[in-house]
Amino acid sequence: MVVLPVRFERSPRLHAMLSAEPHAVGSRVVVQGKRGPEVATVRGEAGPPDEQARYGAVLRAATPEDLTRWEELYRQGEDLKWLLRARARERGLPVKIVAVEFTLDESLVTVSYSADERIELNSLIGELRAHTRARVNFAAVGPREQAQMIGALGACGRENCSSNHLQEFAPVSIRMARDQQLPLNPEKLSGPCGRLLCCLQYEHGQYLDLLRDLPRKNARVCHEGSGACGKVVKLHPLAGTVDVQTEQGMLGGVPAAELTRAPEATPGKGRRAEAEA
Incomplete structure (x- = not known):
């Protein structure tokens, strides 16, 4: 027995299926999934099974009859989607019917829908x-x-990314956009689903590493070359520089290595400076 990674039609996620024999990458197989028999595509090489894991099963290589039937059921599902x-x-x-999908034996039809409230x-x-005489299952899906x-x-x-290669939806926060110095514009930070872009997470760890070598925004620093002191107003993590607002004007693109922490102000002036900041 071997384990094959397979992919279903409407999702990029890979599912591990136990098979009695290997199948070529790109070939179609009939698998026994949670909903019943379905057609899937083999997306990777066969590997050894893990005795502790639970798998679905590859029933057989898909025959021309299986593929023809699968295409007919797909078209029927599309027609029913628009009808519903x-x-x-x-x-x-107040509901949007997203997809109508049959199992290969037409014993179950799953209606995926999206709604803002319980309905x-x-x-x-x-x-x-x-x-159809198939048993009906309604499945609510989120925006992603x-x-x-x-x-x-x-x-x-x-x-x-969600329909191309993502295997799971990782949490994405607005803090990731702030750390990458992106403008906090909802239109530019949102994907087609209306949620924050999944790709904000891809480089976030690298930005955190770069930010460790830079002073914090609003920190008071002094420039060794000019001797001017001021407040950090903008960070450029990729360039390793910052912009500093001083009394003499703006110092732009200053390397972090040329900055030192500004000396502590007197108690009275310090409190007033903090109030102004």
């Missing part, structure tokens, strides 16, 4: 009953899962 969207709009249901969709089951399933272009002009 129209019926939901007619009934005033009952039982009224749509009758619409499905008129077209929705972008993953539908696909979109990111600000970089490439396919969004």
